[in-house]
Amino acid sequence: MRRFLVASPVLVMLMLLGAAVPVCAASTPRPVVALFTVPKTVVTGRPPRVSLRIVEPGVASVDVQVSVAALSTHKIVVVANLAWVRTGRTLTVTWPRGATLTPGSYRVSVSAHDRRGETLRRGARTSGEASLTVDAPTPVPAEVPAPVVPPTHAPEPAPEAGVPTVAQTVAAGAVFPVAGPHNFGGAENAFGAPRTGYLHQGQDILTAEGTPVVAPLAGTILTTNYQEAGAGYYAVEETAIGFDFMFAHCQAGSLAVITGQAVAAGQALCKAGQTGDATAPHLDFEMWVGGWQAAGGRPINPLPYLEAWEA
Numbered sequence: 001m002r003r004f005l006v007a008s009p010v011l012v013m014l015m016l017l018g019a020a021v022p023v024c025a026a027s028t029p030r031p032v033v034a035l036f037t038v039p040k041t042v043v044t045g046r047p048p049r050v051s052l053r054i055v056e057p058g059v060a061s062v063d064v065q066v067s068v069a070a071l072s073t074h075k076i077v078v079v080a081n082l083a084w085v086r087t088g089r090t091l092t093v094t095w096p097r098g099a100t101l102t103p104g105s106y107r108v109s110v111s112a113h114d115r116r117g118e119t120l121r122r123g124a125r126t127s128g129e130a131s132l133t134v135d136a137p138t139p140v141p142a143e144v145p146a147p148v149v150p151p152t153h154a155p156e157p158a159p160e161a162g163v164p165t166v167a168q169t170v171a172a173g174a175v176f177p178v179a180g181p182h183n184f185g186g187a188e189n190a191f192g193a194p195r196t197g198y199l200h201q202g203q204d205i206l207t208a209e210g211t212p213v214v215a216p217l218a219g220t221i222l223t224t225n226y227q228e229a230g231a232g233y234y235a236v237e238e239t240a241i242g243f244d245f246m247f248a249h250c251q252a253g254s255l256a257v258i259t260g261q262a263v264a265a266g267q268a269l270c271k272a273g274q275t276g277d278a279t280a281p282h283l284d285f286e287m288w289v290g291g292w293q294a295a296g297g298r299p300i301n302p303l304p305y306l307e308a309w310e311a
Contacts, residue, residue: 030121031056031112033128038108041133050093061086064112066093071105106132163289164241166308175266176309180211191301201299202286209281211272215263223259232276235269236292244292248284
């Protein structure tokens with residue numbers, strides 16, 4: 001069976017009159033923005049990170065340009081020429097060196113054309129345009145200087161019967177036991193700091209190896225000895241004022257006194273070292289009342305005395 005196409009009366013009339021009949025052609029492909037990401041807000045400085053992707057069926061590359069226009073003046077302030085880029089690839093815009101944006105409102109726009117001169121097809125979702133707000137950076141509050149805290153000094157102990165006061169030792173001409181640069185370290189170096197199985201009975205005075213150690217007051221050397229797991233090389237002095245002093249961790253071979261020897265204030269006893277149970281050069285200085293290591297004898301905190309002698 002044969003089928004015949006029936007033309008409309010209007011078409012037949014146009015054909016009979018010899019009029020041209022329009023022919024419906026497929027629309028010409030144009031570039032389309034498939035992805036365009038721009039942050040809504042940034043702070044003053046470099047233009048923001050912008051990503052985009054342009055597609056066009058049957059076209060391998062398009063010429064792309066991204067511009068930033070100030071809405072207040074409607075003038076373009078920054079332009080990035082991406083040149084010919086491959087379609088279908090996500091790109092990140094590289095802005096010109098030195099480009100900056102000041103606070104205000106802007107419009108970021110993409111423009112592109114293919115080798116036939118066809119430009120972007122802009123739709124509601126593929127317009128290739130976005131708004132951008134540039135804010136001034138939040139001011140950083142000025143740093144408030146920390147209040148000056150005076151150095152903490154150990155309080156002078158309350159007077160005890162038979163125990164000389166700090167002032168009495170100063171009046172007696174006491175001198176500092178380390179004749180060189182020094183410091184008192186931290187909490188671990190203080191009197192009463194915890195040790196394995198006992199509490200620290202003196203005050204550490206940190207100084208360089210070989211710094212002279214001297215007698216604070218005149219007296220007599222009770223003993224000199226060596227304790228491998230403890231005080232190392234040490235000397236003990238008995239004073240006429242009522243204190244016994246111990247000087248521990250002396251440098252090997254530096255002891256300059258012997259048992260029973262009388263010494264004057266400021267006389268060299270040994271040199272600071274790190275013998276015995278020590279990890280750094282220092283003098284472990286102990287002050288005893290009632291006799292060093294004697295029944296009824298006890299150590300006291302030497303720091304108030306040391307600070308007074310240091311001054």
